[in-house]
Amino acid sequence: MAVVTIVGAGVIGVSWARLFGAAGWEVRVSDPRPDLRDLVARELADLPVTALPDLAEAATGTDFVQEAGPERIEVKEQMFATLAAHTADGVVLASSSSSLVPSLIARGNPAADRIVIGHPFNPPELMPLVEVVPGPKTSGRTADRAVEVYRELGKLPVRLKKEIPGFVGNRLQKVFNDQAAYLIQQGVIDVEDLDDLVRASLGLRWATVGPFESGVLGGGPGGMRHLTEHVGSQLDFETGTPDRARMGEVLDAVEQAYGTGEPAYERLAALRDGRTRAVLEPLGWTGPASGDGGRA
Numbered sequence: 001m002a003v004v005t006i007v008g009a010g011v012i013g014v015s016w017a018r019l020f021g022a023a024g025w026e027v028r029v030s031d032p033r034p035d036l037r038d039l040v041a042r043e044l045a046d047l048p049v050t051a052l053p054d055l056a057e058a059a060t061g062t063d064f065v066q067e068a069g070p071e072r073i074e075v076k077e078q079m080f081a082t083l084a085a086h087t088a089d090g091v092v093l094a095s096s097s098s099s100l101v102p103s104l105i106a107r108g109n110p111a112a113d114r115i116v117i118g119h120p121f122n123p124p125e126l127m128p129l130v131e132v133v134p135g136p137k138t139s140g141r142t143a144d145r146a147v148e149v150y151r152e153l154g155k156l157p158v159r160l161k162k163e164i165p166g167f168v169g170n171r172l173q174k175v176f177n178d179q180a181a182y183l184i185q186q187g188v189i190d191v192e193d194l195d196d197l198v199r200a201s202l203g204l205r206w207a208t209v210g211p212f213e214s215g216v217l218g219g220g221p222g223g224m225r226h227l228t229e230h231v232g233s234q235l236d237f238e239t240g241t242p243d244r245a246r247m248g249e250v251l252d253a254v255e256q257a258y259g260t261g262e263p264a265y266e267r268l269a270a271l272r273d274g275r276t277r278a279v280l281e282p283l284g285w286t287g288p289a290s291g292d293g294g295r296a
């Protein structure tokens with residue numbers, strides 16, 4: 001049975017552990033949190049998962065590493081130094097980082113050729129995408145193996161041609177979320193109405209076609225060129241940026257709309273997971289043709 005080491009047992013690490021465990025991997029989870037064993041017993045029961053707080057021990061003899069520790073470069077550098085020292089040549093060291101480029105994480109690391117980003121969308125056990133981002137020192141073999149593993153897990157690995165902070169998914173998300181915060185600050189719309197607006201339009205659209213494909217369709221038989229030259233030519237306005245000093249107002253409004261704490265989190269996560277599961281199969285993300293979501 002192949003062995004995977006998951007580093008970090010937070011939101012993302014626990015979900016990766018479920019995914020690898022359900023796919024038949026023997027899973028080791030490493031995290032210094034004092035409740036690690038309880039967490040594994042509670043969240044990952046019935047799966048082949050072992051809690052190993054000591055990272056060196058968890059890394060020794062493993063076949064693949066999926067790091068999901070804190071998003072702080074000094075912590076990642078230290079974790080990857082330990083991983084480099086305690087894993088065999090050829091073992092892929094993948095980081096779930098949402099934005100830190102691999103060249104930064106691999107700075108001064110003797111195993112830089114084995115370090116790659118394998119960035120999931122939350123929750124990794126359900127969302128098909130994993131962005132595979134090689135750094136300048138990442139070997140082709142490392143990126144190939146990461147793609148192969150994610151594909152075996154039933155994911156859609158998308159390999160970037162080169163690193164860029166935030167990669168592609170979170171660069172797009174940042175622009176979008178900044179505009180959403182700006183619209184709240186400007187008093188144009190409320191939090192829940194904005195979420196409804198997106199769910200009923202862009203969200204549903206982008207679950208079925210990507211933005212370029214949508215551009216092709218929006219132009220009719222004239223395609224995206226027609227759309228760009230006609231409707232698109234009128235979308236000529238400044239979009240503005242949110243006032244960072246006033247982000248507290250936006251966060252207050254979000255908390256008022258959805259609540260905070262464990263009960264609110266559990267309720268919203270269950271709603272999201274149920275809805276996500278309901279659309280994965282009809283959209284072609286599960287079953288025999290899985291892997292490309294039924295691409296045209």
Ligand SMILES: NC(=O)c1ccc[n+]([C@@H]2O[C@H](COP(=O)([O-])OP(=O)(O)OC[C@H]3O[C@@H](n4cnc5c(N)ncnc54)[C@H](O)[C@@H]3O)[C@@H](O)[C@H]2O)c1
Nearest residue numbers: 008009010011012031033068069070071096097098120122
């Ligand atoms: N939350 C998201 O939506 C999301 C999505 C995609 C990727 N990511 C990335 O995944 C990673 C984890 O994010 P998260 O949201 O699960 O964070 P989190 O705060 O929920 O979990 C981080 C875990 O790392 C543990 N940790 C701290 N020091 C450690 C160490 N030295 N060794 C091992 N574990 C240690 C903490 O105890 C904690 O359990 C980050 O790099 C983040 O950018 C997050």
